[in-house]
Amino acid sequence: MTYVVTENCIACKYTDCVEVCPVDCFYEGENTLVIHPDECIDCGVCEPECPADAIRPDTEPDMEKWVEFNRKYAELWPVIITKKDQLPDAEDRDGEEGKMEKYFSEAPGEGG
Numbered sequence: 864m865t866y867v868v869t870e871n872c873i874a875c876k877y878t879d880c881v882e883v884c885p886v887d888c889f890y891e892g893e894n895t896l897v898i899h900p901d902e903c904i905d906c907g908v909c910e911p912e913c914p915a916d917a918i919r920p921d922t923e924p925d926m927e928k929w930v931e932f933n934r935k936y937a938e939l940w941p942v943i944i945t946k947k948d949q950l951p952d953a954e955d956r957d958g959e960e961g962k963m964e965k966y967f968s969e970a971p972g973e974g975g
Contacts, residue, residue, distance in 0.1 A: 872917035880909035891972030899937035941974025
C-alpha cells in the first residue's frame with residue numbers, strides 16, 4: 864500500500880503533510896504536491912494533516928490513476944520537506960470539481 868495525493872490538492876497545495884513525513888517522499892509542483900509511491904512507507908501520518916482531505920490510500924477504489932500520476936510527477940519535480948503557505952485561493956478551491964482540467968500545471972515548484 865501507498866498513499867497518494869489526489870485532485871483536491873490542485874490549486875490548494877497545503878503543505879502541512881510534508882513536515883510530518885518521515886521519509887521526505889513529497890514532491891512539489893507549481894500548484895499541487897505528489898507522493899512518490901515507491902518511497903512512501905505507508906505510515907499514514909500525512910493523511911490526517913491534509914486540510915483538503917487530498918491524501919488517500921491507494922487501496923480505495925479508482926486510485927490506480929492517482930498512483931501513476933503521483934509517480935510520474937515525483938520523478939520530475941523537486942522534493943519538498945518544509946511547510947509553506949498554501950496557495951492564495953486555497954480555501955475557495957477546496958472541494959471544487961474539475962480541478963485537474965481547470966488548474967493543473969506540469970511546471971515544477973520551488974522545492975524546499
